[in-house]
Amino acid sequence: MPILKSNPYSAKVMPPWMVGITLLLFAALVGAGFYQRQHPVVLKDLIQWVPAEQAQKAAAALKKPILYDFSADWCPPSKQMRRDVFKNREASDWINQNFIPVKVLDRPGLGENDPAITELQKKFEIEAFPTLIVWVADDKSQREVGYSDKTQIMRFLQGELAFLATAASSTPTVVSTPVK
Amino acid sequence: MNGTLIWLTIRQVRWIRFAYLVLLFVTGYFEFTNRGSLSVHSEAGMMVWILGAGTIGKDVTNGVLQSIFSRPVKRFEYVLSKWFAVGSMGVLVAWLYLGMGWTILFFQDRPADLTDLLTGLIIAVLASFGTSASLILFSSLVPGFGDIGLMFLIGIVPTVAVQFWHGGSQYWGYIGSEVVQNFLFPAGGWAEDGFDSVSLFAWVSYFFVITLCLTLAVWAMNRKEITYANS
Amino acid sequence: MSGIQVENLVKTYSRGKVRALDGVSLAIPSGGVFGVIGPNGAGKTTLMGCLMGFLNPDSGSIHVDGMDVEDIRVRLFTGFVPERLTFEKWMSGRSFTAYQHALAKLPAPQREQAVAAALTEVGLEETAWDRPIAKYSRGMLQRLALAQAILGSPRYLFLDEPTSGMDPLGVMAVRNLLAKLKKQGCTIILNSHQLEQVDRLCDQVVFVRQGRVEAMETQRAGEEVERSLAVSWRKLEKGLSEAQLKTIIEPSGAQLKDFKEGQAEFLIKDDQGSEKLLACLIQAHIPVIEAHSVEKRLERLFMKENDMEAKS
Numbered sequence: 001m002p003i004l005k006s007n008p009y010s011a012k013v014m015p016p017w018m019v020g021i022t023l024l025l026f027a028a029l030v031g032a033g034f035y036q037r038q039h040p041v042v043l044k045d046l047i048q049w050v051p052a053e054q055a056q057k058a059a060a061a062l063k064k065p066i067l068y069d070f071s072a073d074w075c076p077p078s079k080q081m082r083r084d085v086f087k088n089r090e091a092s093d094w095i096n097q098n099f100i101p102v103k104v105l106d107r108p109g110l111g112e113n114d115p116a117i118t119e120l121q122k123k124f125e126i127e128a129f130p131t132l133i134v135w136v137a138d139d140k141s142q143r144e145v146g147y148s149d150k151t152q153i154m155r156f157l158q159g160e161l162a163f164l165a166t167a168a169s170s171t172p173t174v175v176s177t178p179v180k
Numbered sequence: 181m182n183g184t185l186i187w188l189t190i191r192q193v194r195w196i197r198f199a200y201l202v203l204l205f206v207t208g209y210f211e212f213t214n215r216g217s218l219s220v221h222s223e224a225g226m227m228v229w230i231l232g233a234g235t236i237g238k239d240v241t242n243g244v245l246q247s248i249f250s251r252p253v254k255r256f257e258y259v260l261s262k263w264f265a266v267g268s269m270g271v272l273v274a275w276l277y278l279g280m281g282w283t284i285l286f287f288q289d290r291p292a293d294l295t296d297l298l299t300g301l302i303i304a305v306l307a308s309f310g311t312s313a314s315l316i317l318f319s320s321l322v323p324g325f326g327d328i329g330l331m332f333l334i335g336i337v338p339t340v341a342v343q344f345w346h347g348g349s350q351y352w353g354y355i356g357s358e359v360v361q362n363f364l365f366p367a368g369g370w371a372e373d374g375f376d377s378v379s380l381f382a383w384v385s386y387f388f389v390i391t392l393c394l395t396l397a398v399w400a401m402n403r404k405e406i407t408y409a410n411s
Numbered sequence: 412m413s414g415i416q417v418e419n420l421v422k423t424y425s426r427g428k429v430r431a432l433d434g435v436s437l438a439i440p441s442g443g444v445f446g447v448i449g450p451n452g453a454g455k456t457t458l459m460g461c462l463m464g465f466l467n468p469d470s471g472s473i474h475v476d477g478m479d480v481e482d483i484r485v486r487l488f489t490g491f492v493p494e495r496l497t498f499e500k501w502m503s504g505r506s507f508t509a510y511q512h513a514l515a516k517l518p519a520p521q522r523e524q525a526v527a528a529a530l531t532e533v534g535l536e537e538t539a540w541d542r543p544i545a546k547y548s549r550g551m552l553q554r555l556a557l558a559q560a561i562l563g564s565p566r567y568l569f570l571d572e573p574t575s576g577m578d579p580l581g582v583m584a585v586r587n588l589l590a591k592l593k594k595q596g597c598t599i600i601l602n603s604h605q606l607e608q609v610d611r612l613c614d615q616v617v618f619v620r621q622g623r624v625e626a627m628e629t630q631r632a633g634e635e636v637e638r639s640l641a642v643s644w645r646k647l648e649k650g651l652s653e654a655q656l657k658t659i660i661e662p663s664g665a666q667l668k669d670f671k672e673g674q675a676e677f678l679i680k681d682d683q684g685s686e687k688l689l690a691c692l693i694q695a696h697i698p699v700i701e702a703h704s705v706e707k708r709l710e711r712l713f714m715k716e717n718d719m720e721a722k723s
Binding site for chain 3: 182183184185188191192242243244246247248249250251252253254403405406407
């Protein structure tokens with residue numbers, strides 16, 4: 001049975017316009033794929049990310065811990081975390097106030113990693129995404145691996161902040177009302 | 181498209197399916213409360229599954245196709261009508277779901293932005309018609325409710341497999357899983373990020389998956405032999 | 412070109428292992444009733460499926476009024492009664508017929524009237540029209556199937572076992588309906604195991620076996636055709652010779668086919684012939700115990716073909 005029946009009145013006709021649109025879209029898909037490799041999309045959220053090389057200086061100046069977000073755009077849990085936490089107004093405001101947030105994105109645009117990113121991943125021994133690390137010093141860092149829901153993340157961050165507040169000699173700035 | 185077939189498809193939905201939808205709405209209450217934001221893309225896909233499961237497969241096993249194709253109805257008309265009917269039902273229910281979410285957040289003193297609501301409404305449309313296309317393809321290939329079983333199997337295998345992979349291969353596992361998810365639930369992937377983060381590739385991919393699914397479904401229906409003579 | 416032309420139709424299943432239709436060629440003229448008979452597994456349902464465009468033949472062609480059978484326009488003037496009456500069970504009879512009316516692209520303003528007319532024509536009780544199909548008996552389903560098939564006064568009607576499961580009154584009603592449709596110029600293709608129905612209604616009958624047309628009989632429906640009547644009687648004291656019997660039956664016009672002590676088989680032309688024959692025998696004081704038809708004309712087709720098979 002031919003795919004495209006020549007008789008337009010046939011009950012089993014495959015409309016040429018359907019096949020045509022599918023083929024056209026396939027060609028467009030291939031083109032868009034090449035385009036995206038050259039121009040990867042920057043996924044936006046409400047966090048005021050600080051470049052990694054400026055993070056330690058900012059942390060010392062503002063006396064805030066660094067929050068490293070080791071994640072990947074190809075990783076669904078990372079995307080869920082960004083959607084639920086980093087795009088949430090309340091949560092993102094609180095994070096911006098209490099941390100120096102640094103995003104370390106693995107293979108942006110599915111390309112190869114920058115050497116600096118690879119180095120950071122090695123330094124912190126990152127094995128899975130997402131991994132959040134609250135870092136004050138090399139011997140005072142805690143991590144949370146994986147993502148299940150917003151509560152899990154906020155509990156971790158608030159817990160770390162509270163711990164640091166009691167353990168450290170200088171008290172970091174803490175917003176009095178914790179976020180749920 | 182055929183209005184009579186669209187009407188038939190909607191009327192074929194039995195009441196038990198609404199019971200599953202009620203369950204979804206109940207869990208939705210906790211989802212909205214926990215998340216604090218309006219989101220519907222994955223729920224829209226599930227709504228389409230609940231409303232449209234077996235939409236063509238059941239017509240095959242119930243033997244009603246003869247009474248349809250003994251009439252002047254082209255097979256592609258039948259496929260497109262099914263897709264439109266299932267997608268439309270998904271949109272309606274998803275919009276109700278969003279309405280519920282908006283109301284919940286409003287009464288919890290966390291009202292959603294109008295932008296979020298509009299985004300949710302549009303994503304509900306895209307996700308419903310996207311998942312409907314995928315469902316129609318599988319339903320045209322397997323009888324009864326086999327479409328859901330097949331889609332579940334295809335969806336779950338990469339998701340489970342990726343848990344056992346580590347290191348570099350986990351990357352390819354996730355990529356594979358995402359490709360499969362984008363095929364089973366078109367608009368499920370990039371819809372998570374909202375429209376300000378959507379790439380051209382994601383948009384083209386969405387429309388391509390829909391047209392591919394529908395074209396393949398038409399091809400399958402055109403080949404299908406509607407008789408019990410060989411049984 | 413009117414009528415249905417089937418040319419060298421071949422249909423196989425299981426990747427060619429089962430040859431359901433093996434080069435079937437038919438020319439069905441328009442305006443008559445065409446019967447398809449044959450043993451189980453002969454290929455009759457497959458033939459019906461191909462004639463309706465439900466199946467994909469391996470080779471060959473089917474044209475209805477000059478158009479390929481898969482042409483959607485053919486569906487505008489055909490009606491179909493399936494063998495298996497699997498309809499949407501949640502619909503009522505009326506709503507199902509209306510739905511079929513809509514699918515047939517018949518005008519909506521006339522729908523209510525047309526549906527009522529069709530349901531009345533097939534003799535479905537009005538009290539049942541709004542009952543769900545799930546509660547219909549087999550006979551009611553058969554009537555409903557006919558009702559939806561005759562919507563829009565189709566030029567061609569394909570009937571697959573249309574009286575299966577019907578009571579005698581229903582069968583008679585269907586027969587009358589089909590005779591009426593035939594008078595209106597409808598071409599009817601009838602697949603039935605009920606040979607008497609086929610005999611009474613059909614102008615042409617084709618006998619199908621193992622996917623091939625083995626025989627075709629052209630007749631006028633219900634025309635007078637020779638039949639056999641077997642008669643047995645109580646043993647006579649004086650006995651009865653063959654010659655004597657022939658003399659006795661001469662006025663009736665019947666012919667003696669076979670003679671044994673106490674029983675004989677006669678060839679008669681019609682029912683009147685049977686009456687006359689029995690009257691002659693009784694007048695001659697022959698104590699008749701039993702008289703019955705030996706086999707019908709179409710049954711002979713089955714027998715004849717079975718005999719030919721045995722010989723080969």
